[in-house]
Amino acid sequence: MIRLFALALSLFATPALADWQQTLDAARGQTVYWSAWGGDARTNAFISWVGERTEALYGVRVEQVKLSDTAEAVTRVISEKAAGRDEGGSVDLIWINGPNFLAMKAQGLLHGPFVADLPNARYLDLGPGSPVSVDFTVPVEGMESPWRLARFVFTYDSARVDAPPRRMADFVDWAAAHPGRFTHPGPSNFMGATFLKQALIELAPDASVLQDPVNDAAFDAATAPLWDWYDALRPNLWRGGRTFPENESVQQQLLNDGEVDIAMSFDPASAAAVIADGLLPESVRVFVPEGGSIGNVSFVAIPYNAANAEGAEVVANFLLDPATQAHMQNIEVLGAFSVLDPSRLDAEASAAFDALPTAPALPDLAELGPTLLEPHASWMTRLTDEWARRYVE
Amino acid sequence: MSHEGRLLRAAVLAAVALGLIAPIAAGLWQTGRAAFGVLPALGRDAVSLGPWQDLAGLPGFATSLRLTLVTGLGATLLSLLLATGFCAAVHARMTRIAGARMLTPFLAIPHAAMAVGLAFVLAPSGWIARMIAPLAGWERPPDIAIVNDGWGLALMVGLMVKEVPFLLLVILSALSQIPVARHMAAGRALGYGRGIVWIKIIMPQVWPLIRLPVWVVLAYALSVVDMAIILGPSNPPTLAVALTRWFFDPDPLMILPASAGAILQAGIVAGGVALLLMLEAAGRRLGRWWLRRGGRGLSAEPGLWAASAAVMVLMAAGALAMVSLAVWSLAWRWSFPQILPQSWSLKPWTGAQGGWMRALGNTALLAGATAGLSLALAIAWLEGEDRARRARAPWAEALIYLPLLIPQIGFLYGLNVGFLRIGLPSGIWAVIWAQTLFVFPYVMIALSDPWRALDARMIRAAAALGAGPGRRLWTVKLPVLLRPILTAAAIGVAVSVAQYLPTLFMGAGRVATLTTEAVTLSSGSDRRVTGVYATLQAGLPFAAYLAAFLIPALVHRNRRALAGGGA
Numbered sequence: 001m002i003r004l005f006a007l008a009l010s011l012f013a014t015p016a017l018a019d020w021q022q023t024l025d026a027a028r029g030q031t032v033y034w035s036a037w038g039g040d041a042r043t044n045a046f047i048s049w050v051g052e053r054t055e056a057l058y059g060v061r062v063e064q065v066k067l068s069d070t071a072e073a074v075t076r077v078i079s080e081k082a083a084g085r086d087e088g089g090s091v092d093l094i095w096i097n098g099p100n101f102l103a104m105k106a107q108g109l110l111h112g113p114f115v116a117d118l119p120n121a122r123y124l125d126l127g128p129g130s131p132v133s134v135d136f137t138v139p140v141e142g143m144e145s146p147w148r149l150a151r152f153v154f155t156y157d158s159a160r161v162d163a164p165p166r167r168m169a170d171f172v173d174w175a176a177a178h179p180g181r182f183t184h185p186g187p188s189n190f191m192g193a194t195f196l197k198q199a200l201i202e203l204a205p206d207a208s209v210l211q212d213p214v215n216d217a218a219f220d221a222a223t224a225p226l227w228d229w230y231d232a233l234r235p236n237l238w239r240g241g242r243t244f245p246e247n248e249s250v251q252q253q254l255l256n257d258g259e260v261d262i263a264m265s266f267d268p269a270s271a272a273a274v275i276a277d278g279l280l281p282e283s284v285r286v287f288v289p290e291g292g293s294i295g296n297v298s299f300v301a302i303p304y305n306a307a308n309a310e311g312a313e314v315v316a317n318f319l320l321d322p323a324t325q326a327h328m329q330n331i332e333v334l335g336a337f338s339v340l341d342p343s344r345l346d347a348e349a350s351a352a353f354d355a356l357p358t359a360p361a362l363p364d365l366a367e368l369g370p371t372l373l374e375p376h377a378s379w380m381t382r383l384t385d386e387w388a389r390r391y392v393e
Numbered sequence: 394m395s396h397e398g399r400l401l402r403a404a405v406l407a408a409v410a411l412g413l414i415a416p417i418a419a420g421l422w423q424t425g426r427a428a429f430g431v432l433p434a435l436g437r438d439a440v441s442l443g444p445w446q447d448l449a450g451l452p453g454f455a456t457s458l459r460l461t462l463v464t465g466l467g468a469t470l471l472s473l474l475l476a477t478g479f480c481a482a483v484h485a486r487m488t489r490i491a492g493a494r495m496l497t498p499f500l501a502i503p504h505a506a507m508a509v510g511l512a513f514v515l516a517p518s519g520w521i522a523r524m525i526a527p528l529a530g531w532e533r534p535p536d537i538a539i540v541n542d543g544w545g546l547a548l549m550v551g552l553m554v555k556e557v558p559f560l561l562l563v564i565l566s567a568l569s570q571i572p573v574a575r576h577m578a579a580g581r582a583l584g585y586g587r588g589i590v591w592i593k594i595i596m597p598q599v600w601p602l603i604r605l606p607v608w609v610v611l612a613y614a615l616s617v618v619d620m621a622i623i624l625g626p627s628n629p630p631t632l633a634v635a636l637t638r639w640f641f642d643p644d645p646l647m648i649l650p651a652s653a654g655a656i657l658q659a660g661i662v663a664g665g666v667a668l669l670l671m672l673e674a675a676g677r678r679l680g681r682w683w684l685r686r687g688g689r690g691l692s693a694e695p696g697l698w699a700a701s702a703a704v705m706v707l708m709a710a711g712a713l714a715m716v717s718l719a720v721w722s723l724a725w726r727w728s729f730p731q732i733l734p735q736s737w738s739l740k741p742w743t744g745a746q747g748g749w750m751r752a753l754g755n756t757a758l759l760a761g762a763t764a765g766l767s768l769a770l771a772i773a774w775l776e777g778e779d780r781a782r783r784a785r786a787p788w789a790e791a792l793i794y795l796p797l798l799i800p801q802i803g804f805l806y807g808l809n810v811g812f813l814r815i816g817l818p819s820g821i822w823a824v825i826w827a828q829t830l831f832v833f834p835y836v837m838i839a840l841s842d843p844w845r846a847l848d849a850r851m852i853r854a855a856a857a858l859g860a861g862p863g864r865r866l867w868t869v870k871l872p873v874l875l876r877p878i879l880t881a882a883a884i885g886v887a888v889s890v891a892q893y894l895p896t897l898f899m900g901a902g903r904v905a906t907l908t909t910e911a912v913t914l915s916s917g918s919d920r921r922v923t924g925v926y927a928t929l930q931a932g933l934p935f936a937a938y939l940a941a942f943l944i945p946a947l948v949h950r951n952r953r954a955l956a957g958g959g960a
Binding site: 071078079238393 | 432452456533534626627628642648725806814902909912913914
């Protein structure tokens with residue numbers, strides 16, 4: 001008993017844990033307004049489950065602020081800064097993507113660094129080259145916390161497509177043989193831009209330049225084959241490549257309606273999940289180009305003026321709990337891959353991951369092939385600008 | 394008495410000016426500053442023309458501009474033409490009440506919901522195509538751009554499905570103030586064709602009564618966002634959609650050219666109204682010459698019937714769209730080329746994702762509060778006019794319409810910044826107030842004519858019996874005007890339910906309503922859940938219209954002239 005007490009005392013003497021107790025105390029009773037894209041009903045349901053759990057465990061309520069575009073939250077924080085509201089802001093937590101993270105970090109709109117202080121960060125590989133330490137090649141520096149893994153994959157209807165293209169280059173021939181049966185979201189959308197980047201990595205003469213900030217000469221040299229490829233592909237796209245679906249969900253609906261045969265997703269498990277939800281035919285399967293596909297990590301960040309920053313940290317920490325991550329990876333729940341480092345899990349946590357159910361449309365990690373690194377963020381901006389210059393009429 | 398009238402008028406005017414007009418001016422001012430490069434939050438302090446140059450240099454800007462002008466002006470003028478033609482053809486056979494009853498569902502359903510339904514009905518894989526598919530032998534939907542077409546035709550159709558019924562209602566209401574039958578008989582007796590009587594005699598009298606509503610339709614069509622996202626072209630989209638995208642670009646500095654675009658958008662609406670005024674002036678001159686020529690022109694009939702047929706087709710498409718939403722909300726799997734769902738389910742209504750209860754609660758609360766507030770303000774304004782015994786000055790009329798004529802995107806961003814700066818919290822109160830900006834004008838429009846049409850002899854009789862102004866208001870005017878008051882409230886509810894941008898900006902995204910949820914979900918892929926929200930979105934205003942119809946019938950069940958309809 002005394003030994004236990006001493007142990008507890010020594011634990012509390014560790015500054016990090018003592019600080020965390022303070023965070024928990026401050027967070028109790030707070031309501032965290034979590035701005036997250038609201039177009040996916042399963043993610044919405046998962047977020048409301050998170051809220052139920054954190055309220056039961058820590059007395060922290062979660063309200064999802066459903067966005068149709070993440071940048072709405074960024075604009076809101078900027079409006080608040082413009083109005084001089086430097087505390088008590090209305091956004092507590094943002095499900096953020098690379099470009100928005102960069103913009104907020106560059107403008108000093110983020111709270112932190114806070115990730116290393118989260119107790120569950122011990123399950124993460126926070127080494128300098130690790131996928132959870134860089135977002136679009138830019139160091140995260142503890143300003144945003146990972147929560148789910150994203151891998152770029154294509155989905156196709158195997159009832160209509162015998163052999164999907166094996167490489168990005170093959171899409172030209174495939175589309176020529178099946179005119180009007182393929183498209184991609186407009187590159188002003190994140191998914192559309194990722195499609196172009198996926199092709200750029202495969203087609204660029206030297207893909208290593210993509211990891212450095214872009215310059216004119218490098219851009220012209222690296223993208224010349226991409227534009228040749230796209231010029232050949234575009235006339236055979238859906239609607240002759242003159243209009244594009246708004247985002248990947250709209251394209252998924254086109255796949256369900258039979259207007260196209262191939263769609264794309266940032267979540268290898270989404271096809272299986274969506275089939276179970278009745279929104280895609282059961283014959284839909286996932287494929288990845290031979291050389292692998294772009295992968296990145298979804299993060300949550302806390303604005304600098306968040307009214308409930310402590311509660312937001314508690315939620316970020318809860319998202320990294322092995323039990324939460326295993327629940328999230330469950331195909332019947334969300335089916336998003338975990339961001340934790342498997343080698344850091346104890347036996348019980350590993351068993352929870354091994355016991356997860358599977359589904360025919362759910363690829364295993366071997367089928368997904370190697371993960372390609374995101375190009376430096378400046379390439380994406382440049383790429384979408386150049387695309388717009390060439391193809392917006 | 395006249396002193397008291399002046400006091401009431403001054404109070405109402407102050408409330409409107411401070412509560413409604415000043416914020417719009419402040420919002421425009423903030424947006425205008427950003428349009429000229431001043432945005433201190435991002436470290437921009439110097440006035441420059443840079444944002445305008447950036448705007449003009451954005452890819453597709455010229456096409457976006459052209460699309461906006463073509464779809465906005467085209468949809469408005471075509472709607473006006475069709476609504477006029479339809480009225481001319483069927484007016485004699487349709488009373489205003491019957492018309493209103495038929496048009497109510499079209500007025501009640503918000504634009505976004507109608508757009509989602511229409512997109513499904515019209516798409517190459519949509520309902521109409523599925524009905525043709527077995528005959529044409531299609532296994533795959535044809536690759537034709539029917540929705541999201543590059544010319545914006547689908548968007549124009551969508552706008553017309555919503556605007557034609559609105560204009561029909563406005564024209565029918567204007568016609569009730571004109572002795573149409575007598576003019577028609579006189580014209581026919583002089584040998585004019587029925588269509589020509591409409592064009593030469595009736596319409597010139599109707600136009601001044603519907604001029605402002607037509608402007609509102611024009612302003613709306615030029616700056617619509619939600620419908621244009623769903624039905625319009627995407628590469629590039631119309632200016633209003635492009636602006637919304639730029640406001641929410643990952644690069645925050647895009648707010649500068651976006652603000653310039655917002656000011657331009659306001660300019661386009663002003664230009665559109667100016668164009669209508671010029672057309673009106675030209676029409677007045679030409680019309681006079683044409684009238685004096687005295688042609689009897691019996692040949693306008695086919696045009697009228699064509700217009701009526703077009704209106705019927707539009708209404709049929711709209712009705713199909715509404716039915717399709719209800720069907721989707723009960724579907725489980727429904728893929729091409731099935732005409733009806735393969736499997737049915739109540740899950741979209743009952744599932745965890747159906748968190749629609751709270752959204753419905755918020756929407757009902759907002760609708761009730763804004764409609765009530767607007768109604769109180771409108772009655773105070775009209776009573777003030779009565780007591781001062783003065784007709785409404787043109788500037789006061791313009792003041793009422795101002796919020797409807799300035800594109801929302803032009804001042805909402807600035808308004809939000811201004812609101813935060815005075816330290817007011819965003820949330821339900823801010824949303825109530827911002828929605829009232831747009832609900833009040835419609836309530837005012839709906840209530841003004843019936844109020845003025847009230848039989849003055851009743852008021853005089855009451856005054857002669859010794860009733861003071863307050864008693865005359867409470868015991869004569871309001872009870873007699875119960876039906877138009879409730880109708881105005883129902884219109885207010887419909888407008889409130891449909892508000893998207895004000896709820897989004899002023900509620901900091903925290904006030905979830907049926908419309909914000911429906912628009913967010915329509916960026917996703919689940920038509921079934923969208924169907925649930927769209928059904929509710931249309932259902933709430935419909936319930937309000939139904940109440941506006943049933944309550945007076947119940948209350949006035951022993952007063953034939955009041956229960957039957959009248960005003």
